Amino acid sequence: MGELVVDKHVEYILSVEKRKDSFESVVLEHLRMNGAYWGLTTLDLLGKLDALDSNEVIQWIMKCQHESGGFAGNIGHDPHLLYTLSAVQVLALFDKLNVLDADKVANYISGLQNEDGSFSGDEWGEVDSRFSYLAICCLSILHRLDKMNVEKAVNYIASCKNVDGGFGCTPGGESHAGQIFCCVGALAITGSLHHVDKDLLGWWLCERQVKSGGLNGRPEKLPDVCYSWWVLSSLIMIDRVHWINKDKLVKFILNCQDTENGGISDRPEDAVDVFHTYFGVAGLSLLEYPGLKAIDPAHALPVDVVNRIFFQK
Amino acid sequence: MREESMISKGNSLNLLDEFELILESDPLIDEVGFIHPSQFVTLNKEATSSLKHEDANFWSRDHKLAISTDVLLPLYNAAKDAFMHAISQYKRHGNLSDASGYASNLESEAMKHSKALLLLSCDFGTAWNFRKLIVSKKQKIMLFSDELLLSALVLSYSPKSEKAWCHRRWVIKMIAGKCSTLQDIAGKESELVEKIAERSKMNYRAWNHRCWLVSYMTTEQVLHELKKSRNWAGLHVADNSCFHYRTRLMLRIMEEHCHKLEDGTSDENNEIYQIWQEELDWIEALIKRYVGREALWLHRRFLSLSWIRHFTTTLGDTSNYRACKSSINGDIGIFMDNELHLANSCSTIPDNDFEDFQAQAMYSATYILWLTKQISDSQGIELPEKPNLGSLETMLNMACPERSFLWDILTRITGKCDEVLKENNC
Numbered sequence: 001m002g003e004l005v006v007d008k009h010v011e012y013i014l015s016v017e018k019r020k021d022s023f024e025s026v027v028l029e030h031l032r033m034n035g036a037y038w039g040l041t042t043l044d045l046l047g048k049l050d051a052l053d054s055n056e057v058i059q060w061i062m063k064c065q066h067e068s069g070g071f072a073g074n075i076g077h078d079p080h081l082l083y084t085l086s087a088v089q090v091l092a093l094f095d096k097l098n099v100l101d102a103d104k105v106a107n108y109i110s111g112l113q114n115e116d117g118s119f120s121g122d123e124w125g126e127v128d129s130r131f132s133y134l135a136i137c138c139l140s141i142l143h144r145l146d147k148m149n150v151e152k153a154v155n156y157i158a159s160c161k162n163v164d165g166g167f168g169c170t171p172g173g174e175s176h177a178g179q180i181f182c183c184v185g186a187l188a189i190t191g192s193l194h195h196v197d198k199d200l201l202g203w204w205l206c207e208r209q210v211k212s213g214g215l216n217g218r219p220e221k222l223p224d225v226c227y228s229w230w231v232l233s234s235l236i237m238i239d240r241v242h243w244i245n246k247d248k249l250v251k252f253i254l255n256c257q258d259t260e261n262g263g264i265s266d267r268p269e270d271a272v273d274v275f276h277t278y279f280g281v282a283g284l285s286l287l288e289y290p291g292l293k294a295i296d297p298a299h300a301l302p303v304d305v306v307n308r309i310f311f312q313k
Numbered sequence: 314m315r316e317e318s319m320i321s322k323g324n325s326l327n328l329l330d331e332f333e334l335i336l337e338s339d340p341l342i343d344e345v346g347f348i349h350p351s352q353f354v355t356l357n358k359e360a361t362s363s364l365k366h367e368d369a370n371f372w373s374r375d376h377k378l379a380i381s382t383d384v385l386l387p388l389y390n391a392a393k394d395a396f397m398h399a400i401s402q403y404k405r406h407g408n409l410s411d412a413s414g415y416a417s418n419l420e421s422e423a424m425k426h427s428k429a430l431l432l433l434s435c436d437f438g439t440a441w442n443f444r445k446l447i448v449s450k451k452q453k454i455m456l457f458s459d460e461l462l463l464s465a466l467v468l469s470y471s472p473k474s475e476k477a478w479c480h481r482r483w484v485i486k487m488i489a490g491k492c493s494t495l496q497d498i499a500g501k502e503s504e505l506v507e508k509i510a511e512r513s514k515m516n517y518r519a520w521n522h523r524c525w526l527v528s529y530m531t532t533e534q535v536l537h538e539l540k541k542s543r544n545w546a547g548l549h550v551a552d553n554s555c556f557h558y559r560t561r562l563m564l565r566i567m568e569e570h571c572h573k574l575e576d577g578t579s580d581e582n583n584e585i586y587q588i589w590q591e592e593l594d595w596i597e598a599l600i601k602r603y604v605g606r607e608a609l610w611l612h613r614r615f616l617s618l619s620w621i622r623h624f625t626t627t628l629g630d631t632s633n634y635r636a637c638k639s640s641i642n643g644d645i646g647i648f649m650d651n652e653l654h655l656a657n658s659c660s661t662i663p664d665n666d667f668e669d670f671q672a673q674a675m676y677s678a679t680y681i682l683w684l685t686k687q688i689s690d691s692q693g694i695e696l697p698e699k700p701n702l703g704s705l706e707t708m709l710n711m712a713c714p715e716r717s718f719l720w721d722i723l724t725r726i727t728g729k730c731d732e733v734l735k736e737n738n739c
Contacts, residue, residue, distance in 0.1 A: 023385040027434050029393075076397055078439045122438075124445055125486070126479045163560070163615050172528075172564065173521055174557040199686070199722060206718045207607075207679075219553040219607045221515060243718030 004289060005259050009277060010048045012262025013039045016274050032074045033064060037086035038278035044093050044302050045285050045293045054094045061087050062099065069101070069108030070122070080122045081112065081134040088138050092305055097142070106144035109135045117152030118170075128169045129160045133182035137299055140189050141309055150190050157183050158195040165200030177208060177217035181230040188237045188298040202240030205231050213248025214267070224266045225256050225276045228283025233297035236286060246287050253280045325391040328370060328384055332392075333429050335366055340462075341376045344469040345432055348372075350381040385433065392430040393437075399423035400443055420447060428463060435467045435474035445483060454491070460484045465505060472513035478522045489529070499529045503538060507545060510555070520554035524561045532569060535562050539588070543595070550599055553608040560615050563588065567619065582624075589620050597655060604659075605672030610680050617652060618687050621645055649684070653701075656681045660708055671712070678708035679719065686722055689729050702727055 016039060019025045028035065036057065043049045064072045064087065070079030071087035084105065091097050112120045112135065119131040132153055139145045159171045160183060166175025167183035180201070187193050208215045208231050214223025215231045228249060235241040255268045256276070263272025264280035285295040294303040336342065348356075353372045356379060366373040370384045380388070403419045424447060427440040434440075444463075448456045461484055467477040481502070489495055506523040510516055527535065539562045546555045566588065573579035593616050600609050625645040656677035662670045682705055702723065709719055 021386075023382075023389060026386065027389060030434065030437050030439065073438070076401070076439075078442045080438060122442075124442060124483060126482065163618060164611065168524075169521055170525065172561045173524055174517065174554055176517060197690075199725070203683070203686075203718065203722065206716070218515070218517065219611055220551045240718070243721065245715070245717075 002254050002257070002259060004254060004281075004284060004291070005257055005262065006046050006048075006291065008259065008262030009257075009264070009281065010043060010046055010051060010262070012258075012272065013042055013274060013277065014051060015262075030073045030077055031083070033061070033071060033083040033086045033090075034073065035274055036061070037089050038274050040090055040093055041295075041301065042274075042278045042281045044305070045281050045295060047291075047293060049093065054096070057090065058094060058096050058099060061090060068111075068123075069104040069106075071105075078122065079108070081109065081119065081131050081138070082121065084109065085134045085138045088141055089299075089301055092141055092301060092309060095305075095308060097309070100142070102142045102144060106139055106142055106147045109139055110144075110147040113148050113153065117149060117154070117156035119153070129157055129167060129173075129179055129186075130169070130182045132157050133186040136186040136189050141299065141301075143309075145190070154187065154190055154192045154195065157186055158192075161195070165197050165202075165204050174218070175204065177205070177215070177227050177230040177234070180205070181234050184234045184237050185298045185300075193238065196238055198238040198240060202235060202238055202243055205235050205240070206243045209244050209249070212252055213245060214252040215244075215249065222267065223252065225253055225264055225283065226266065226279040228253055229279040229286070232283055232286045233300070236297045241286075250284065250287050250289065253283055256280060325387040326395075328388050329391040329395060329426075329429060331368075331371065332380075332388060333425055335371055335373055335378065336428060336432075337425075338366075339373065339376060339378075342373070342378050343376050343462075343466060345378045345380065345466060346470050347382050347385060348379045350383055353379065353381075380433075389430075389433045392426060392433055396423065396426035396430045396440060396443075399426050400439070403443075423447075431463065431467055431477075432470070435471035436476040438476055441476050441480050445480070448484075449487065454488065457484050457488050468505075468509055472509045472516055473518050475518055478518050481522065482525060485529075495529060496531055496534060499526045499534065502526050507542075510545075510549075510552070514549070515552050515554055517554060520558055523558055527561050527565055530565075532566075535565050538562055539566070547595075547599065550603045550606045551608055553611065556608050556612040559592070560612070563592070563619075567623070586624060589616065589624070592616055593620065600655070600659065600673075605669035605676065607672070607676060610676035614680060614683050617648075617684055621648060621684075621688065622691075645688070649688075652684065653681060653704075656708070660712060662711075674708075674712040675716075678705070678712040679716075681705055682709065682719060682723065682726075686726055689726050689733075702730070 016025075016035070040049065040057070043051060060075070061071070063075045064077070064083070066072055066079040068079055070081070071084040072079045073083045088097070088100070088105065091100060109119075112122070112131070114120060114127065118127045118129075119135045120127055121131045121134075135148065136145070136150075136153060139148060157167070160167045160169070160173065160179075162168060162175050164175050167180050168174050168176065169179055173179070184193070184196060184201075187195055207219070208217065208227060210216060210223050212223055214225070215227040216223050217227045217230065232241060232244075232249075235244065252268075253264070256265050256270070257263070257280070258265065258272045261272075262277075263274070264277040265272045266276050281292065282295050282300070285292040286297065288294075295301070296303050296306040299306050350369055356372055356374070370381045370388075372379040372381075399419065399422045403416075403423050406416060406419060423443060427443050430437055430440045444460060448460055461481060464477040464480045464484075467474055471477065485495075485498060485502070488498070503523055503526055506519045506526075509519050513519065527538075530538065539559065542555060542558060542562075546552070546559060549555055566585065570579075570585045593613070596609055596613050596616060600606070600613065603609065625648060659677040660674040662674050685702075685705065706723065709716075709723065713719065
């Protein structure tokens with residue numbers, strides 16, 4: 001079995017930003033903030049966050065903040081919870097949460113909570129249990145969970161639970177490993193995991209492991225490296241990670257590396273991208289792969305960063 | 314790549330003009346795709362009507378539009394720059410009085426560019442948002458309909474576009490109060506999802522949209538959808554999303570039924586019993602015909618659990634179901650015997666090299682274990698007798714010895730059963 005080609009992945013991540021020569025790379029500029037989070041968290045997990053100039057990143061992030069307090073995916077774009085959490089997470093990586101007006105960001109987030117406890121992603125009102133996670137995780141990092149109605153938020157998430165133990169986007173929506181991560185993460189952060197049937201959900205999540213060792217996100221789908229993160233982190237939060245075959249999963253992730261040019265893809269032999277590179281490395285971190293920093297399964301940040309946020313004044 | 318970077322900015326603007334002109338000249342374009350220019354020739358052979366537009370960059374005919382992959386990068390850059398410039402102008406001057414027509418001119422420019430941009434970058438949220446802003450200001454049904462057309466067009470090249478589906482839900486919610494034909498819309502939307510699901514398999518976003526529509530449907534529509542989607546599901550037995558859609562419909566029917574029982578407006582169980590029984594029979598037939606399909610077995614888990622909860626009396630109720638207990642009084646023992654019989658008939662592996670049969674054996678064994686777990690977890694359970702865990706163990710051993718978590722679960726069930734039996738004997 002090959003090893004994790006750490007230096008190649010660092011090189012790859014640093015090079016992604018410079019690529020402006022293909023349609024495929026520029027067409028994702030509206031979610032550059034998510035890209036920054038994926039890339040920089042990977043660098044930190046690999047112990048190489050100092051490979052780039054943090055001031056430049058922080059200045060750019062602050063230019064993406066909207067007057068409402070929310071963050072956009074790039075300069076001049078509209079704000080959304082999706083990008084607000086990524087912005088706050090990247091600032092946390094650099095230990096620069098102090099550049100934020102935390103109350104302003106918190107007001108933006110709590111302003112998106114609806115009467116039934118759910119969250120809209122932005123002012124246009126689309127509701128999704130993912131947005132509940134984004135709001136809860138972000139307010140938790142900012143020490144502002146008291147700004148929202150936690151009880152109602154938790155009840156809304158619980159209402160998205162299905163007979164199979166999983167969670168969907170809205171009540172009655174199909175279970176999906178990504179949605180499950182969001183719901184379980186939000187319940188974990190708010191100390192509400194009693195809403196989860198751990199054996200039942202653990203069962204559903206373990207059934208995501210296919211013959212090759214990789215994990216899929218829904219029944220009958222092909223395995224994909226990104227579910228290494230979503231399924232694994234959920235299993236860890238509900239204390240059932242010993243139920244899957246970890247060695248086979250490690251092998252699957254390592255087989256998705258581009259060992260020549262760096263980066264990780266969704267499946268062996270596919271084209272790499274920064275999204276799957278992050279989820280692959282984060283998955284390996286959860287699997288305690290040697291040489292990687294540990295990652296917190298609920299906040300999706302390195303454990304030392306989370307400790308700094310919660311245990312240091 | 315080199316060629317693209319050599320296209321000057323002026324050329325890019327011409328490209329954008331050309332693109333927007335094509336879009337304006339045929340507002341009925343219903344499909345767009347990015348293709349290599351060498352494929353334009355093939356398209357010509359297939360088309361039925363006369364050519365509407367063709368050069369090296371675009372091809373348009375029969376309300377279909379193809380964009381050459383060679384021009385995507387400069388075209389996207391031009392569309393994005395034009396849009397971002399237009400909205401910043403609009404934000405600066407858009408609130409001026411409209412006497413000069415300047416503001417409305419800015420508005421239509423930005424709308425035009427946002428359309429071009431979204432046909433190249435389907436999840437460019439700021440462009441969708443701008444359209445929502447303008448359309449909600451005007452509140453004209455015609456304009457809302459245009460948004461449904463545009464998002465359908467975007468979905469034709471990017472069927473998983475989250476923002477396009479989200480835009481449709483926003484439009485539907487906006488017209489929900491004003492338009493008496495909401496049920497028509499729900500029906501048409503459902504058809505659109507089916508059309509897209511046909512081309513884009515296991516599309517979570519599309520099916521999620523269809524599940525969302527259920528809350529807007531009448532009871533008759535729900536029953537109709539259940540009937541209609543059955544055929545499709547039978548032809549796409551690996552598409553879990555379609556079976557989940559049926560779960561959603563059936564739960565909605567069950568919910569309404571329970572309300573009626575609670576209100577005392579009905580004590581009729583036969584209809585709902587029949588729906589469940591038909592679905593169980595149908596799934597059983599599919600399971601036997603299509604060997605080793607996970608989605609079918611998972612759907613059966615749902616069907617059986619809700620059947621046990623609703624139609625049998627020996628199982629203690631959870632509070633949700635107490636109010637709408639059926640009077641049919643099925644026996645849980647008989648039901649489980651039948652399920653065991655089905656599982657046993659599916660667990661023979663004729664040839665070890667044949668993966669589908671191995672999968673079938675695994676799904677049938679885990680299906681029985683899953684049901685047994687659910688029953689033993691239910692409060693106040695009165696087991697007719699200790700379930701035959703020994704034979705289950707044999708099944709698991711044969712089908713999936715490597716799935717260690719199943720053994721954990723089996724141990725827990727055994728422990729629980731022993732406890733219950735001990736208490737009963739005291």
